[in-house]
Amino acid sequence: MKTALKLASAHFKLNLPKPLLLMFLMGGLMCAPNYPRIVVVMLFIMILGSLLGVTRETRSEEMFLTLPIKRVDNVKGQALFTVSIQLIYLLCCAVGATVALFIPFFGKTIATSQPGLVANVAFFGVALTVYGVFNLAFLPLYFKGGNATASSLFIACVVGILCAFATYGVFELLAQTVPQFGKVLLTFGADTLPWQFLILFCGAVVYAALTVWGTFFAAKRYVRGS
Secondary structure (H helix, E strand, O other), X not given: OHHHHHHHHHHHHHHOOHHHHHHHHHHHHHXXXXXXXXXXXXXXXXXXXXHHXXXXXXXXXXXXXXXXXXXXXXXXXXXXXXXXXXXXXXXXXXXXXXXXXXXXXXXXXXXHOOOOOOOOHHHXXXXXXXXXXXXXXXXXXXXXXXXXXXXXXXXXXXXXXXXXXXXXXXXXXXXXXXXXHHHHHOOOOHHHHHHHHHHHHXXXXXXXXXXXXXXXXXXXXXXXXX
């Protein structure tokens, strides 16, 4: 894990151009009125695709493979880099969602007048679950055949997005059809805060488990392709 952390740090130094930091400001779209929050959350794909494109241009992955490290550590380092991007962007979204609570909008606030799930505490548990499903689909496909290419990045992103939105669709369906879920996921009621934090906690656990699982499968495919 120590080697993977060092590789993830190296990815930040080599493959995160300063201008791309501005893309994290897309989390501010949580303040946009009548804009589905899950779309904002999934905009991290644009950031991830751009950064992995930089990784290919700098050929840093090939450089890391020349070092006396295991190929599995290379996958873990890339996975940690991906997770870091997701969590930083999700934090930006959380800041935007908090600001939206205080912006007036036709007698309400922007945060309380949105279609679909509202961006309360539980929403970020849902978002973490969605990210976990994305990682489970994305990582093994990205490292398919022991080589991360432009085509594998595109296919992995498309499949990951489809799986992520399907997962979100399940939560949206539950919120719209099951009153108990709707009360927690469609309102900011203070009386539902314990349940909201429970969903956030469960989402974090699911995110960690699915990401570790996706990294495990990615590492197996990457090593097998060598």
